[in-house]
Structure formats: C-alpha cells, structure tokens
Amino acid sequence: MINPNDPTLKSWIAVDKDSDFPIQNLPFGIFKREGKLPRAGIAIGDYVVDLAEAALTGYFRELHVNLQIFEHNHLNPVIGMGKEKCRMLRQIISELLRHDNPELRDRPDIQKRVIHHRSSVEMLLPVRIGDYTDFYSSIDHATNIGKMLRDPDNALLPNWKHLPVAYHGRASSICVSGHNFHRPKGQMKPPDADQPVFGPTKALDFELETAFIIGTPTQMGDSVTTSAADQFIFGMVLFNDWSARDIQAWEYVPLGPFLAKNFASTISPWIITLDALEPFRVEGYTQSPAVLPYLHYTGNRNLDIQLEVIIQPEKGEPTCVTRSNYRYMYWTMEQQLAHHTVNGCNIQVGDMMASGTISGPTPESFGSMMELTWRGSKPLKLKDGSERKYIDNGDTVIIRGHAEKNGVRIGFGECKATVLPAKN
C-alpha cells in the first residue's frame, strides 16, 4: 500500500496548487445536495466524494461495515468505526483518486453519482457533538489576559503551568461555517456604573482556535495516557469561540464564562484527520517547571499549522488582522486529553475539545480583538479605512488555517460567520 501522505501523489481530479484539499488531505464532512438527504463526504480539490454512493458502488467491501453509516446527518457512526477503519477508508479513497488508477477515473457513469462539485452542495455540522470542552492552552494568550485583567507582573495564575486549564462549554450552539447569528444581549456592568445594565454586547470578539474531535470512546473510570491519546482523536477543525467581553467580565466570577460564550460558536465543515497532519509534527513548547508524570510525553507532538483571521466588513474589503500558528500551544492535544480523563471522566465519539485562543508572542499574532486592540485601547485600522475595537454588525469573521511542507498544503477550508444586529 502507498502512504496516502506521500507528497508525490497526484489525482486524476485536477487540484489547484493553492487548494486546501489535495489528495494528501482527504478530510471528512457532511454535505447536502438540493432535495436530497445529508450524507458523508470526503473533499478533494473543488469536489466532494459521496461516501454513500461510493459505498453502494461497492468500493468499501473490505471495510465490513454497515453501509448506512454514510447516510446520517452527522459523521459519528463513520468516526465510530474506529481509527483503523477510518484510516482504511481514507486509504481506499486515496487509491481510487490516484492519477494512475482507472477504476473510477475511466467510469464517467459512476463519477456522475459519486463525485459532486462542491459549489453544488451545502456543508452541514460534521458531527453530533456530545460534550464540548474549551482549553486555555496558549501561554501568550493566557499571559495577555492575565496582564489586562489581573496583575501585569504575575499574569499567569499559579496552576497554569501545572495543568491544561479548561472549562465545559455549550454544545447546542456550535454551528457550521456560514451560519450567521444575532449579536447577543445580556447583563454587563460598565466600570463607572453602580448597577448592571442590559443590552446588546458592546464588545463582541472572536477567538482564533482549533478543536479536535474524539473518535474512540472510553468508559467512566478509564483514563487515556498521553502515549495512547492519538488513538482517541479522529481529527481537527478550525473553531471560532465567539465571546462577549463585557458580559464575560461581569458574569465569570467565580464559576467561569457562561452567557458570554454560549450564544454561538463556529466550526469549519471539514474534519482534517490527524493522519493527514502527521507530516507537520514539530517539537512541543519547552515546559518548565516539569509537569507531573501523567502529563509527560515524548517525541514531536506539536503541529505547525498556520492560522489567520480576516475581518470582512459588510461593504468594505477584507483585512487580515492576525497571523498565528498552532505551534504556539504550550500544552499538546495528548496532554489535554490525558488531563481531561485522568479523573475517570468518560469521552464519547463526537466530543469536541478546543484549544483555547491561540496567540503568538508578537502583537501581530494575537488571537482575539481584546488582545489585538489591548482591550480597545489601540483600535485596529482596516483596509477600508474604518476602525475596530471589537466586531461590528455586518462584519464577517473568517478563520483560515493550513500546514505546508514539501510542496503539500493541507488546509482546513474556512470557518466564517457574519454578525447580524441584535434581535428586538
């Protein structure tokens, strides 16, 4: 078998060299064609491979699975096949699409059923998310927030370097890219006011994050070690953890963020498998002081994924407001998952665990408006001449991400949403 990550592989489907989805990627998603039911698909270039039709054609015989798993409105039953079968599935698709394989290439009749142009499909939320956890694992982000909200000289709290701090978030309001939402309303207490007031947030922010999706469940009482963690992670998406900073500041003590976050979150539609990202492993952040043994790990467990955020005003040209990288993460995904389960907390297929805002060390790489404008004190100038302290109504915020090496670009597609005015 050929390695599906081999940079020399080419497909008989023409793929633009700037495409996020070359044959080395093959991410999983749920798509819907007009008048049809949702189905599982795999992206290649500008096309989607219809996994339900591919299954009916007989391409997946060797998987020995119930072929109806590809006909749900979420990927959970596909991912739930387990890491080995998902790997086989990606391998089968990789082989089918290879430039020198005539099996599907020379059968336009079958292609008509199995291959759709992506412009003809709508992408849906890829997984049914059971529980969603948000970590807080970027040291530059945690330091920036600590400097602004607490003590500039002791920005990191005492626990931060000993454990990957995290909290539970709301799963119901996680939407796929393209799902717009209304500016949230809520309680906030202006610094000069005696009493809280109610109204639309005046400090709507994005948070540049990624998230990983659980592919293998555990039972209550079980723990996942850092060395086994990869086997429990199916893949990654881009994630915008929308935040209302004024609501957050007033509500979050002592139990953490609640209404400041749970009104909407946005994820990108294609899940990039951890397998496709394997060539982009890099050394992790040097952790000092040393972590407790259950958080030890070996090898290059970080990932070099370039990330950027674009603000597109309603009528103005888009401006890239930050460029960051996943490698700025202090804690690895494996450490996050080991920590999450060390107390016996069970995980389920489709659970989502987000990185927390990924900020780099320089002001141009900060992952939120709160950091980029230093709490509004240094507004950002956009290309259309307008200024932003936070996000305006009508603004579309787009997160993009990709890894690149040896001429192969593994991209994430887009994670975008437009802010609509508050409802009356």
Place this chain on the structure above:
Amino acid sequence: MINPNDPTLKSWIAVDKDSDFPIQNLPFGIFKREGKLPRAGIAIGDYVVDLAEAALTGYFRELHVNLQIFEHNHLNPVIGMGKEKCRMLRQIISELLRHDNPELRDRPDIQKRVIHHRSSVEMLLPVRIGDYTDFYSSIDHATNIGKMLRDPDNALLPNWKHLPVAYHGRASSICVSGHNFHRPKGQMKPPDADQPVFGPTKALDFELETAFIIGTPTQMGDSVTTSAADQFIFGMVLFNDWSARDIQAWEYVPLGPFLAKNFASTISPWIITLDALEPFRVEGYTQSPAVLPYLHYTGNRNLDIQLEVIIQPEKGEPTCVTRSNYRYMYWTMEQQLAHHTVNGCNIQVGDMMASGTISGPTPESFGSMMELTWRGSKPLKLKDGSERKYIDNGDTVIIRGHAEKNGVRIGFGECKATVLPAKN
C-alpha cells in the same frame, strides 16, 4: 375531565400512604426488564406502567403520535411531543388507574403485559442529556462558600444578586441512581506544599441539588421569558453533583470547576412533571436589590420540596446528615431559564439544568459536606460512631425529596450511588 392532581383521587392499584408515587404523581422514566429492550414507563406505587404496551393496547389513540416513541432508551421523543401531549398522556394514565375505571382494572390479561412490579425492572438514565448547566442559586450555599474561600464580610460576589450565576458541566458522566463510581484522582496542591501532587481526592463531597429537564426546544437567537418558561420545562429530578474539593480548589481559577466535577454526577430515575408539583408552589425569595426587567416574575414561583441526604457506610447504619428544602432557592427555575436564553442560547429537549447546592439558613440544612463540616473543621458524627469530614470509600450517599400537602405526597424516589476505591 378530572384534575389528575385532585387529592381525593384513588387508584385500583394499592399505594402505600408513604409511597413517593401515588396516582397524583405519575412520573416518567425508562425501565428495562430482563432480556427486553428499554421502554418508557410511568410509576404508580410499587408498579410501573409500560407505556409501550399501553400504546399497543390502544390507550393512546387520541394522542395521534408515532407509538414507537415509547420504545427508545431515553424519554426525549416522549417529552418532545410537547407539554400539551405529555399532559394528555398523564391524564390518560390517571384515568386508566382510577379506582372506579374498569377498563384496565378488570382486565388481568392486559395488566400482565402493561403493569410490572418495580422490583422486576431496572431503571435507566431517563433522558439523553444534550447540554447540562449547573446554577448556583442558593443564597445560603453561595454565602457559606464565600465565607470559607473568600471574605467572611463580603461573602457574596457583586454579581450574585443580579443574575443567576451558572456554568456548563459535563453531560457524559451523568448517571442514573445506583450507578457507582471510583474515587477520582487528580492534581491538588496541599496548602503547605510548593508543588502540586497527584493522587485520589481526599475531599470527595456530595452536593444536594435538583435539576429540571427541558421539554420544548428553542432556536438560536430566541429567548424564553420568565412568564413562558414553565412551558419549556418538562419536570424535575434529584441530582447529586459529586465534587472533589481539593481538585476544585487548585484548578478552578479562572475558568471554573472542571475535573473536580466531571467524573460523575447522579440523578434520580423518575422525572416528576412540573404539573404534579403545581400544588406545592410557594412564594419566592424576596429579591433585593430589584432584578433587571428580564428577570421579573409574578406569582408564587418557588416550590416547597423537602430534601434530605443520608450517608450509609459500607457496614454501618444510615445517618441523615442534612434536611433542606427547595424553597431556600433565591432564583426560580423561570428566572434561570430566562437568563440562560436571554443571549439567544438555544435549548434542546433533554437538556438538564441543575439548581446548584441547596442549603438552608441553619447548619443542619447545609447541602454539602464542605458546609456541614465547615471545610473539615467540624467532622460529622454518624450513627455507627464513625466520623466524616468528607465521603469515604464504601459510603453510599442517598438523596431523597418529596412535597406534601392535603394528604398527598409527591416524591422523587432515590438518587443514590456508592463510592468505590480509586482505580489503580
């Protein structure tokens, strides 16, 4: 139609006067008989009415629903019928069970299929919980915690009386009564230590809570008013929000409790409908300062529900360690739901929202060991002569609750679990 809450109603099924489940209650649950698939049921006395068999017998014709909704391993499709149809269903069962109705009473052949003794069934988790939220709405609890952990003279934080503070919790580890769990392990930092240590928690606590279950969903962007909130709430259960206090103290700043809570939570198996609890409405806590308009409400919106917690050591006799009451809640369920959705956060059928620890004003009515022993400084003496600062391995913690008026006792059954030793 007769009011199913009428205190004079009697059933042809003999119900002990101390039973939690008289004909005025009729709570919903999921049960399983040996060798059979899970089904929806309604409790009466020592029996359960098999709703799937009742449906097959034709009793639910007037509901005009797909009868397979009673054959799932969770109540979501039943609850999802909506409040009006659930009300009709309870009414139909109430009529079927009335002492003067021969329809089922005089048909032992049908009874054999439709009525099972509760000792012959296993109770399962009643709902598939999408998202779980935990409030913090007892003023005595919040004051006690504030006194112990922060400032005795300013125990309540500034936001506490302005909004019902809450956080998101983990849904996957919520189990039905009777599901035991292992003592969780985790990081903690002893007060005299420089560095955190790892091991089984030394401060495992219960939290005496109730929870309500959402019966009607909303769309993202919609809000539920306090006056409409009841229409979105199906019913209530008892809830034990198990907590590891030493893990919590180290991890919870700044984003709230995480591993200290998500290892296990326990709920009682029968959902008591809000309709059955309506006769027990009482005046709410006097809220001062006045709350913002979206939190205003009128009428008697609190509930008089007596609550107690029993510790049953592995080999000793049980001791009731606290007696509290739901009426000590500062914030009503309607206010909690209005707050939760005021930012447009959507809710789904089966979502669970817990009260937070319900403590009363006196030390005998505190809702957690942390409060009862004042952080371990005043150990509790149990009837078997042993002492407890927190919960020991082998201890079973049982929460019970009931409302009582005009000779009618609407009970919740039991919410119990035993603490097993930490896993190696």
